[in-house]
Amino acid sequence: MELLSSYTFLIVAIGTTILSFAAGVIGTVSVIKGQSLIGDAIGHATFPGVILAFMLVGVTDTLPLTIGAIIFGVIAFFFIQLITNHSKVTLDGALALILSSFFGFGMALKSYVQGNPGFSNTQGIDDYIFGQAAYMLRLDVWLIIIASVASLLLFMIFYQQIRIYTFDPVYSSTIGINPALVNVLVLSMTILLIAVGLKAVGAILIVNLLIAPGVIGLLWSDRFNIVLLIAGLSGAVSAFIGTYISTAYAGFATGPSIILVMSVLVFISMMFGKRGLVTRKFNLRGDAT
Amino acid sequence: MDKDIIKVNDLIVAYDDEPAIWHLNMALKENSITAIVGPNGAGKSTLIKSIMQLIKPVSGEVWINGSKSRKALKEIAYVPQKGEVNWDFPTTVLDVVMMGRYVHKGWLKRPNKKDREIAMSALRVMKMEAFRNRQISELSGGQRQRVFLARAICQNAGIYIMDEPLQGIDITTEKLIIKTIKSLQQEGKTFLIVHHNLDTVEEYFDHAVIMNKSVIAAGDIQDVWTKENIDKAYMEMGAG
Amino acid sequence: MIEVLIVLIIASLATSILGVFLVLRNQAMTTDAISHTILLGIVLAFFITQDIRSPLLIIGAALVGVLTVYLIQLINQTDLIKNDASIGIVFTALFALAVILISRYADHVHLDIDVVIAGEVLFAPLNRIEVFGFSIPRALWQLGILLIVNGAFVALFYKELKVSSFDPKFAYVIGFSTTLIYYMLMTLVSITAVAAFDAVGAILVINFFVAPVLTAYLIVKRLDHLIYLTALFAVLNSTLGYLIGYNLDLSMSGATASVAFIIFTIVFLFKPDGYxxxxxxxxxxxxxxxxxxxxxxxxxxxxxxxxxxxxxxxxxxxxxxxxxxxxxxxxxxxxxxxxxxxxxxxxxxxxxxxxxxxxxxxxx
Incomplete structure (x- = not known):
């Protein structure tokens, strides 16, 4: 229990918990729209942005690297839109292409940086691929808090617009909501959260924080506001427990630990949620008698 | 029934280089139930979308209640086609109907008890009261259409615009929707409805707009619903 | 060095020929899932064999690849979670498990996740095998066999693959087992992914599966043309990637994936009915x-x-x-x-x- 008051643990736990709460809430929109893997493509695609930013500033400084990640997240999304809107390539194909090409580009840049004696201290870069929560600085946590709180505030302010738009885009525009604007808003929040969360969970696994909580929420409730609340909370709880495990036991990296806890919650929800497999069995039996 | 509540003047709408609506003039009589009839590709949905300002026309203008501003759209309640909605969205029947109330609220205000009552009475009209806590994905096609009409009623608008509301629904719902529309007409509401089934036009509507890119005939159902006009709309153009 | 190029080309051909059917079935992101989860298979097989060079590792990895597909299908059948979300959840969970298993129990052996993801095709020629008295890179031998197997699979089941990709309902009606075809395809995808990622890394494997196909898909409509053109782009991407990687001293896999995207974009923008x-x-x-x-x-x-x-x-x-x-x-x-x-x-x-x-x- 001593651990709970340790400085490092608190820093990391605060960061991951708040991040996962915000990502859970905002990711739910994409899950409902059937676009959850966009987060995966954008997560991978931030990698070259991180390296390019490093090449420009020469140090693994959180702020410029995060900005690099955001820029490449936006570029990736722009290409996904361009390709799916103007060719017969589907979202599925476009995501796989962007994901692998952008990440590949990042790998090429990284090999250049590592083979070039002009750059030193390149170890920090790998933290952005796999996440290295233990090395999070206070600045990293501040960034996460600012981005998460800002995203959640925006989400609350535009809650009705987002809700009506997600359910019924055409109707939303007839009552004066601009669907394109709401879409951009939700995506900007997603990209922002991915960018600040890279150091905590890494580019490969961050998509889980955007999908799993929403999935859990949808398995327990059919009211949007409650789904969001459950999503946020299950994200936060998983992050806290996951961070605790990773601090207490050697060999448990933070990102993967959070995701394993989250996966256990998904499994429980699939069994015992509102329409869960076990719940279904009981209901059937109840109907029969 | 003499006032024109919507006026469309010389409307031209094109998608890239394909004219969908050509020099269209029409007027919607206040307190009428008006059908929009025409073959596929005649521009019926395009007309509705232009009135709702969802599409920018190449030329021409739309007047709603003597105004061209976006605010005038508040006077219109729109009932969508089924395919436009995300049915996996986690929400209940009552919640969907309450969405109709947001037009009257500031965006930050939460719906109050009165809004709830209005929503409940709209559900009662559509005989969906018992389903109020159902998840929308569990509803049948007819029930979904009833919910959307209830949402429109909640908006408390003067004009209802509906895109094929009777497409693919059960006969009970069809009768109920028509009955509701007629009783709303008694309250002074106006209806503009894209309609597919030519057999029921005379029974359900008192006015009609027969169109194919531009208006073939429009006005009182007795005057315009002739074989000649219908043939004109459904025959290929250009030959004549 | 020429051996490196040959390994790249053979790997790209063996993967992209299956990629054609993955793209047509909207299963491109499933390759993303498989390419990540095979890491878990390698770890588990390593625990059993305790030998990083054991061929069992390949079998274990391929099994977990198929298991991934099966898990995703299983979750889809419950109708509880949307298809794309279940892909995202399954692969992240299995990958997370693999990362923890490695760092907790296999830290002392050389199982560098970084190399698994990024790949280093330059090392491929170092691991050699004797075949009929010739010494050739093991990766080349494995991928060569897979290219023949995959090619034969496509040739033998061409009609079935075609029908079940374009119109699964029709395939079902006329009596094809779409499930059988699907799992045969996905098994080959897993095995090929494992063999290829050993040589070129997981990310380039995904890219090989989809990029040449999507580029060809922009240009042609007929399935047979699609297959030929895909092969052409696969060779083109690998060759250019190799040349750039070699001359600029960059990661071969990274360069090839980047080249693939540039070529896709050029075709997308400039083809006769392009953007x-x-x-x-x-x-x-x-x-x-x-x-x-x-x-x-x-x-x-x-x-x-x-x-x-x-x-x-x-x-x-x-x-x-x-x-x-x-x-x-x-x-x-x-x-x-x-x-x-x-x-x-x-x-x-x-x-x-x-x-x-x-x-x-x-x-x-």
Whole structure:
């Protein structure tokens, strides 16, 4: 229990918990729209942005690297839109292409940086691929808090617009909501959260924080506001427990630990949620008698 | 029934280089139930979308209640086609109907008890009261259409615009929707409805707009619903 | 060094031939899932064999690849979670498990996740095998066999693959087992992914599965053409990637994936009905349409002569736009000007006649 008051643990736990709460809430929109893997493509695609930013500033400084990640997240999304809107390539194909090409580009840049004696201290870069929560600085946590709180505030302010738009885009525009604007808003929040969360969970696994909580929420409730609340909370709880495990036991990296806890919650929800497999069995039996 | 509540003047709408609506003039009589009839590709949905300002026309203008501003759209309640909605969205029947109330609220205000009552009475009209806590994905096609009409009623608008509301629904719902529309007409509401089934036009509507890119005939159902006009709309153009 | 290029080419051919059917079935992101989860298979097999060079590792990895597909399908069948979300959840969970297993129990052996993801094809020739007295890279031997197997699979089940990719319902009706075909395909995908990622890394494997196919898919429609063109782009991407990687001393896999995207983008933008041509065409069409509309307006009795002001009001055009349109029309002889009023010429009147027929509008 001593651990709970340790400085490092608190820093990391605060960061991951708040991040996962915000990502859970905002990711739910994409899950409902059937676009959850966009987060995966954008997560991978931030990698070259991180390296390019490093090449420009020469140090693994959180702020410029995060900005690099955001820029490449936006570029990736722009290409996904361009390709799916103007060719017969589907979202599925476009995501796989962007994901692998952008990440590949990042790998090429990284090999250049590592083979070039002009750059030193390149170890920090790998933290952005796999996440290295233990090395999070206070600045990293501040960034996460600012981005998460800002995203959640925006989400609350535009809650009705987002809700009506997600359910019924055409109707939303007839009552004066601009669907394109709401879409951009939700995506900007997603990209922002991915960018600040890279150091905590890494580019490969961050998509889980955007999908799993929403999935859990949808398995327990059919009211949007409650789904969001459950999503946020299950994200936060998983992050806290996951961070605790990773601090207490050697060999448990933070990102993967959070995701394993989250996966256990998904499994429980699939069994015992509102329409869960076990719940279904009981209901059937109840109907029969 | 003499006032024109919507006026469309010389409307031209094109998608890239394909004219969908050509020099269209029409007027919607206040307190009428008006059908929009025409073959596929005649521009019926395009007309509705232009009135709702969802599409920018190449030329021409739309007047709603003597105004061209976006605010005038508040006077219109729109009932969508089924395919436009995300049915996996986690929400209940009552919640969907309450969405109709947001037009009257500031965006930050939460719906109050009165809004709830209005929503409940709209559900009662559509005989969906018992389903109020159902998840929308569990509803049948007819029930979904009833919910959307209830949402429109909640908006408390003067004009209802509906895109094929009777497409693919059960006969009970069809009768109920028509009955509701007629009783709303008694309250002074106006209806503009894209309609597919030519057999029921005379029974359900008192006015009609027969169109194919531009208006073939429009006005009182007795005057315009002739074989000649219908043939004109459904025959290929250009030959004549 | 030439061996490196050959390994790249063979790997790209063996993967992309299956990729054709993955893309057509909208299963491209499943390769993303498989490419990540095979790491778990390698770890588990390593625990059993305790030998990083054991061929069992490949089998274990392929099994977990198939298991991933099966898990995703299983979750989809419960109807509880949307398809794309279940892909995202399954692969992240299995990958997370693999990362923890490695760092907790296998930290002392050389199982570098970084190399698994990024790959290092340069090392492929170092691991050699004797075949019929010749010493060749093990990766080349494995991928070569897989290329033959995959090619034979596509040739043998061409009809079944075609029907079940384009119209699964029809395939079901006429009695193909779409499930069997699907799992055969996905098993080969897993095995090929494992063999290829050993040589080129997980990310390039995903890229090999989809990039050449998508590029070819932009150009051709017929399935057989798609397969040939895919092979062509696979070879092109690998060769260019190899040359760039070699000359600039970059990660071969990274360079190849980047090249693949550049080639896709070039085709996307510049092909005959590509983005740029369509944009130009649309602009021209819009201009022509505006011309036709102005002329048709002037063909109406009440607009026999018009001022530029009337035109710009009618079509909500800006004044310079109107001026430009009218100038063009005047130069081309469709209208004449007297003072500031324009009227149709005979040529202009003829033009409106043809426009009406072209746009399917009734005669005035």
């Amino acid at each position: 740029i041509v369509l944009k130009i065409k649309k602009r021209r069409q819009r201009k022509e349409f505006m011309h036709a509309m102005i002329l048709m307006l002037m063909n109406e009795d009440e607009h026999e002569t018009v001022t530029p002001g009337e035109i710009s009001r009618h079509f909500s055009l800006t004044e310079p736009e109107t001026k430009k349109q009218l100038e063009t029309l005047e130069v081309e002889g469709y209208v004449t000007r007297a003072e500031d009023r324009y009227r149709l010429t005979v040529r202009g009147e003829e033009f409106t006649h043809y426009s009406r027929i072209k746009y399917g509008l009734k005669a005035h």
